[in-house]
Amino acid sequence: xxxxxxxxxxxxxxxxxKSTVFNALTGLNQKVANFPxxxxxxxxxxxxxxxxxxxxxxxxxxxLPGIYSLYPKSIDEExxxxxxxxxxxxxxxxxxIIVADGTNLKxxxxxxxxVIDLKIPVILVINMSDMMRDKGIDVDFELxxxxxxxxxxxxxxxxxxxxxxxxxxxxxxxxxxxxxxxxIRSYAPEVVDGVRTAIxxxxxxxxxxxxxxxxxxxxxxxxxxxxxxxxxxxxxYQFDSRQMQARExxxxxxKISALMGETVKQTxxxxxxxTNAIDNILTHRIFGYLIFLAILFIxxxxxxxxxxxPMNLIDSGFAWLNGKVKETLPPGxxxxxxxxxxxxxxxxxxVFIPQIALLFFFIAILEDTxxxxxxxxxxxxxxxxxxxxxxxxxxxxxxxxxAVPAIMSTRTIQNWKERLITIFVTPLMSCSARLPVYxxxxxxxxxxxxxxGINMQGLVLMFMYLIGFVAAIGSAWVLKKxxxxxxxxxxxxxxxxYRVPRWSTIGLHxxxxxxxxxxxxxxxxxxxxxxxxxxxxxAPGNRFQVIEEKxxxxxxxxxxxxxxxxxxxxxxxxxSYAGMMGRVIEPVIKPIGFDWKIGIALxxxxxxxxxxxxxxxxxxxxxxxxxxxxxxxxxxxxxxNPETGLPRYTLAVGLSLMLFYAFAMQCMSTIAVVFxxxxxxxxxxIQFLYMFALAYxxxxxxxxxLKP
Amino acid sequence: xxLSELRRGDKATIDSFTDYEASLKLLEMGCIxxxxxxxxxxxxxxxxxxILVAGYLLSMRRDEAAAIVxxxx
Numbered sequence: 001x002x003x004x005x006x007x008x009x010x011x012x013x014x015x016x017x018k019s020t021v022f023n024a025l026t027g028l029n030q031k032v033a034n035f036p037x038x039x040x041x042x043x044x045x046x047x048x049x050x051x052x053x054x055x056x057x058x059x060x061x062x063x064l065p066g067i068y069s070l071y072p073k074s075i076d077e078e079x080x081x082x083x084x085x086x087x088x089x090x091x092x093x094x095x096x097i098i099v100a101d102g103t104n105l106k107x108x109x110x111x112x113x114x115v116i117d118l119k120i121p122v123i124l125v126i127n128m129s130d131m132m133r134d135k136g137i138d139v140d141f142e143l144x145x146x147x148x149x150x151x152x153x154x155x156x157x158x159x160x161x162x163x164x165x166x167x168x169x170x171x172x173x174x175x176x177x178x179x180x181x182x183x184i185r186s187y188a189p190e191v192v193d194g195v196r197t198a199i200x201x202x203x204x205x206x207x208x209x210x211x212x213x214x215x216x217x218x219x220x221x222x223x224x225x226x227x228x229x230x231x232x233x234x235x236x237y238q239f240d241s242r243q244m245q246a247r248e249x250x251x252x253x254x255k256i257s258a259l260m261g262e263t264v265k266q267t268x269x270x271x272x273x274x275t276n277a278i279d280n281i282l283t284h285r286i287f288g289y290l291i292f293l294a295i296l297f298i299x300x301x302x303x304x305x306x307x308x309x310p311m312n313l314i315d316s317g318f319a320w321l322n323g324k325v326k327e328t329l330p331p332g333x334x335x336x337x338x339x340x341x342x343x344x345x346x347x348x349x350x351v352f353i354p355q356i357a358l359l360f361f362f363i364a365i366l367e368d369t370x371x372x373x374x375x376x377x378x379x380x381x382x383x384x385x386x387x388x389x390x391x392x393x394x395x396x397x398x399x400x401x402x403a404v405p406a407i408m409s410t411r412t413i414q415n416w417k418e419r420l421i422t423i424f425v426t427p428l429m430s431c432s433a434r435l436p437v438y439x440x441x442x443x444x445x446x447x448x449x450x451x452x453g454i455n456m457q458g459l460v461l462m463f464m465y466l467i468g469f470v471a472a473i474g475s476a477w478v479l480k481k482x483x484x485x486x487x488x489x490x491x492x493x494x495x496x497x498y499r500v501p502r503w504s505t506i507g508l509h510x511x512x513x514x515x516x517x518x519x520x521x522x523x524x525x526x527x528x529x530x531x532x533x534x535x536x537x538x539a540p541g542n543r544f545q546v547i548e549e550k551x552x553x554x555x556x557x558x559x560x561x562x563x564x565x566x567x568x569x570x571x572x573x574x575x576s577y578a579g580m581m582g583r584v585i586e587p588v589i590k591p592i593g594f595d596w597k598i599g600i601a602l603x604x605x606x607x608x609x610x611x612x613x614x615x616x617x618x619x620x621x622x623x624x625x626x627x628x629x630x631x632x633x634x635x636x637x638x639x640x641n642p643e644t645g646l647p648r649y650t651l652a653v654g655l656s657l658m659l660f661y662a663f664a665m666q667c668m669s670t671i672a673v674v675f676x677x678x679x680x681x682x683x684x685x686i687q688f689l690y691m692f693a694l695a696y697x698x699x700x701x702x703x704x705x706l707k708p
Numbered sequence: 709x710x711l712s713e714l715r716r717g718d719k720a721t722i723d724s725f726t727d728y729e730a731s732l733k734l735l736e737m738g739c740i741x742x743x744x745x746x747x748x749x750x751x752x753x754x755x756x757x758x759i760l761v762a763g764y765l766l767s768m769r770r771d772e773a774a775a776i777v778x779x780x781x
Contacts, residue, residue, distance in 0.1 A: 069736045106762040107738045242728060249735040275765075276748070285752035377767055381753040384769075490733055492772060495758055495765040 005046075005060040007091070008170065011080060011115060012099035013108050014066035015496045017127040020157040021099050022063040023508055025166075032512055034679065040065045040076045041516070051171035059170065062091060068107070070114045070209055071245060073490065074416060078216055084118060085209055086220045087201060095121035095174055097166070102132040102139065102154070103497065105264060109256045110249075112148070113181040117205035121174040122150045125166060129156045131497065136267040143263045149178030158502055182252055184208045187244055194233040198226045208248075212241045275497045279374065288378045295371075296397050299362045303355045303401040304432065310354040318347040336537060337530075345529025348608060349522045352404050352669065353514055359398055359405040360513045363412065364506040366394075370496040372412055377495065386473050387480025389418035396422070396472065399429030400465070403670045404521070407677055408513060415489045423677060424687055425476045427670050428694075430468035430662060433609040437661045438464050440613055443633050445654030468662055471694065517673070524672035532607050536578040543575040573618050578603050592660065592696060593653040593703035595641075602666070609666045652706035656699040663695035709780060711759070712773040714747045720778035721745070727775040738762030739776060 012018035023030075026045025033042045043063040048056050064080040072078040083091045098115055100108035105126070116122055126132075126139065145152040151169050155162030185192045185204045188211070196207035199222060210217045211234050217227070233239070281287050322339045329335040366372045376390030383392050391413045398406035406426050413419040430438075438461055446457050551564050573579055574597075582599030589599055597619050605612040613632070620635040639648040665671065665688045674684045714720060722743050725731035738761055739745070748765060749758040758767040 071732065071736070073733060104762070104764045107764065110736065110738070242732065245732055246728075246735060249732070250740065253735070253738070253740045279749060283749060283751065288752060373767070377749075377751050377756060377758065378753075380769070381751060381755045488729060490730075490772060491756060491767070491769045492733065492737060493767055495767050 005058045006095070006170075006173070007093045008059055008061050008095050008097060009080075009083060009091075009093035010061060010063050010097050010099060011084070011111070012066060013068055013101060013104075013111060013494075015494055016066070016099045016101040016104075016108060017157050018066060018099040019063060020502065020505060021097065021125060021127065021155065021166075022061060023505055024157050024160055024163050026061055028508070028511075030508070030512070032516055035079055040079060043512075049167050049171050052168075057171060062093070067111065069111055069249075070118075071212070072216065073488075076416075081209075081213070081216065082220070084115065084120065085206055085213075087199075087206075088220065088222065093120065095123065095170070097123050097125055097170075099125045099127050099157075102126045102128045103135055103137060104494075105137075105139070106253070106256055106260060109259065110252055113252055113256065114205070116148060116150060116177045116181050117184065117203065119176050119201075119203035119206070121176055123166070123169050123174050124148065124150050124152045125155050125157075125162070126152060127155050127157050129154045129161065130159070135273075138265040138267050140263045144259070147259055147263065148181065150174065180204065182248065182255065184248065187247065188237060188239055191233050191237050191239050195230050198229045198233075208244070211239050212245060214241075273497070275370075278498050279495075282371065282374050283378050288374075292375055292378065292393075295362075295366070295375075296393070299359065299394070300397060300401065302358045302362070303398060303405070307354040307358050307401070311351050314351045314354075315347065318343055318350075333537075337533065340537065341530045341533030342526065344533070344607075345526035348529060348669065349518060349525050352402065352517065355402050356405040356408065356514055356517055357510050359401075359409060360510045361506060363394065363409050364509040365501045367412060368499065368501040368505060370498045373493060373495050376493075380491065386476040387418065387421045387483075388476050389413045389415055389422070392418065392422040395426050396429060399426040399431060399472075402431050402433070403427040403429070403667065404517070404673050407670065407673045408517065410677065414493070415491070417483055417485045417489060420483065420678065420683065421476050421479045423674055424479060424683070424690075425472040427665060427667065427674075427687070427691065428468050428472040428475060428663065430465045431609075431667075433667065434464075434661055436610045437612050438658060440616075440633065441649075441654045441658050444636055444649050445651050464658060464662055467659075471663060475690075475694075516676070520676045521669060521672035524675065525669050528668040528672075529607055532578070532604060534577070535581065536573055536576050536604055539572070539576045540580075544572055547571045547575065569618055570620070573600065573615075591703070592699040593650075593656045593707065594660075595648065598657065602660075605666055607668055609661055612661070612666075646708070650706075650708065652703045652708070655706060656703040659702050660695045660699045663691055663698060665691040709778060710774050711745070711747075711776040711778050712757075712770045714778065714780065716747055716750050719744065719746045719781045721781065723777045723779050725775050726777060730772060730775040734772075734776065737766060738764075739766075744781075745778070 010018050010022050022043065022045060026047050029047065030043060030045040033044065035042045045061045045063070047059050047061065049059055050056050062083075064083065065076055067077050067080050070081055070085065072081045083089050083093070084096070086092060096115055098112045100112055112122075112124055124144075126141065126144075132139070139154070141152045141154055151174055153162055153165050153169055155166065157163070182205070187208065191211050192204050192207045195210050196202075196204060199207065199210055201207060210230060214231060214234065217230065282291060322343055325338050325343070326335060329338070363372075366375070372391060375393065379390035379393050383390055388396075392410075394412075395406040395410045398409060403426050406429075407423050410419050410422045410426075413422060442457050442460050446460050449456050547568055551568055556564055579596075579600055581603050582596040585599045585602075586594075586596040589602070594602070600619060601612050601615040604615040616636065617632050620632060620639075636649050637647065640646065641648045671684045671688065674687060675681060678684070710726070711720070722739055722741050722745060724741055725734065743761060746760045747757060748760050751757070755770045756767050757770065757773055758765050
């Protein structure tokens with residue numbers, strides 16, 4: 001697996017500017033991959049550095065998730081631990097760049113001192129030199145370097161200040177830190193010595209950490225006998241890991257205080273900063289919420305209204321492409337697969353890009369300026385009652401436009417349980433794809449009348465949006481009671497200083513999100529799209545042939561060609577595998593008022609809810625005469641229930657159908673994104689079943705209560 | 709008294725912890741016994757709170773703040 005690249009890991013506290021340093025080093029040469037089983041992305045970038053003799057060296061950088069210490073508190077935080085503390089890990093770096101926030105050195109030195117004791121070559125970057133000047137923090141970098149035994153480079157990564165020096169230090173290949181920061185061996189000499197021999201490390205601290213994190217260590221790549229040896233040692237010498245950890249933390253901070261006393265001077269006293277002034281407004285009990293609402297409103301406008309222009313452009317682009325293919329390729333299976341299978345799937349993927357890009361444009365700004373932490377601060381108490389987090393508000397509101405970017409944006413929620421609940425309930429918010437379904441059905445069953453000056457159709461539409469919101473919040477509350485947290489979670493977070501957003505970082509963030517969606521979720525979407533095409537384009541035996549033969553008979557020669565084509569399409573869909581499935585599920589959906597024709601639409605609109613309208617048009621042989629909705633509405637109104645002879649689409653059926661579309665997970669793109677964001681098949685399945693059950697029960701209740 | 713009982717603007721020094729598990733996390737974040745802190749901000753709904761500790765703003769929920777015993781200055 002190892003190549004001759006130099007492998008460098010970036011380690012640092014959240015908000016230390018680690019990703020800015022990573023971006024400055026690698027630019028666009030980045031790729032995002034998965035760490036198996038966890039929800040953080042593996043960001044890897046490459047760069048070619050030239051050393052003093054003019055020789056080129058390829059370097060591979062890995063941007064590790066932000067951590068405060070080498071004691072992991074969550075599964076995601078285990079990643080840096082595993083990579084740094086296990087010398088046999090395939091990502092174990094040749095050297096580490098520690099990025100420290102210069103305005104916050106005490107806490108940042110803590111992690112730094114831990115990594116130094118691992119005896120991995122370290123370069124310490126003290127970032128945000130500009131802010132340090134503002135705050136009057138004066139650091140003797142030379143002395144820090146001497147005391148810690150590692151090279152120290154002051155940087156202002158946002159402006160690229162110090163980048164050349166960092167690159168130079170990298171090509172010189174830093175050595176192993178010259179001395180231990182803390183004499184950890186004296187805490188438990190027998191255990192440290194024993195474990196060090198067992199796992200074959202030169203670092204006393206690595207051995208100490210191994211003993212401290214037994215559950216994680218035991219699945220490191222090492223022989224079973226060694227693991228048993230470690231466990232045995234810990235038992236024998238009664239190694240109390242919590243007490244050891246507390247003692248280590250206290251002593252580290254004590255030494256750090258001493259170090260800072262010698263090397264750091266705060267020249268002018270800490271005056272009330274502009275951050276404090278901004279916070280007075282942004283966390284104000286009235287203005288705070290008004291501003292938050294205004295921000296939501298702007299985001300919402302952009303992803304709901306303005307995104308529709310590029311989305312329509314994408315749709316017409318694909319329509320044009322489809323037309324070209326239909327014309328140029330001979331009619332037949334390949335033509336049809338391309339147009340209705342592959343292009344339909346691609347269209348369904350690409351069309352999300354404007355919304356994803358826009359939403360992440362805003363989210364990146366909110367994160368980068370430091371506002372997101374404040375939003376969480378003012379909303380937390382309200383949302384916590386429902387098992388959600390202050391930051392859940394943005395995904396939930398974005399869910400009204402589209403659940404796909406909304407679910408991708410839950411990354412900002414650190415607490416896993418709260419994040420999971422947010423992902424779980426966001427698809428219940430009424431997204432824009434439900435709108436065509438609601439519009440058709442409301443026009444069908446609700447009279448366009450005004451009562452007390454209120455339009456009834458508008459009222460029902462509002463009710464549908466409201467019911468989605470209530471279902472989301474209610475489900476969140478239920479989940480809060482059910483889901484047991486795997487790990488104890490903390491809300492504790494830094495409220496970072498306000499900063500001007502960096503446009504290059506935001507640009508890279510958008511590109512990264514779009515790429516992840518295109519390639520990760522895209523695979524699932526296109527596969528399902530092809531499966532659905534197969535289901536609706538094939539029939540057992542020679543059924544399709546029989547249909548075509550039938551309409552070639554002289555009896556139909558007087559009927560216009562177009563009308564015949566539509567009749568053929570209808571009958572083909574009805575006799576296809578999808579049509580058969582519609583009949584198969586009829587007994588299941590009959591209690592909620594659906595017939596097999598609706599069943600077909602349920603199956604085909606699994607791709608995306610709005611496909612419902614298209615399938616209904618095919619079933620009722622409605623052509624593209626520009627007024628599809630109207631004629632489809634008339635056809636559906638004319639449909640009779642063969643058992644009763646009364647109209648099929650009664651108020652009961654219409655409401656039942658709308659409720660079904662409000663709650664059921666009729667969206668493969670959402671499933672694909674949930675799969676990607678929860679890194680597993682378990683949650684998408686549970687979510688699908690839950691939403692189906694919710695849909696079925698509410699449709700059943702509506703139909704049975706309202707049916708004549 | 710407990711950190712969660714302080715009002716906005718109150719200053720105190722950290723004395724000890726009431727919850728061993730939470731103390732490990734708090735220590736890491738720079739909440740060390742003897743350290744001076746100040747309650748800078750309380751969220752409009754009364755929870756969470758934000759304290760100035762070790763030179764930075766740390767926000768935490770009230771139940772987390774209840775794990776810290778402080779001496780008011």
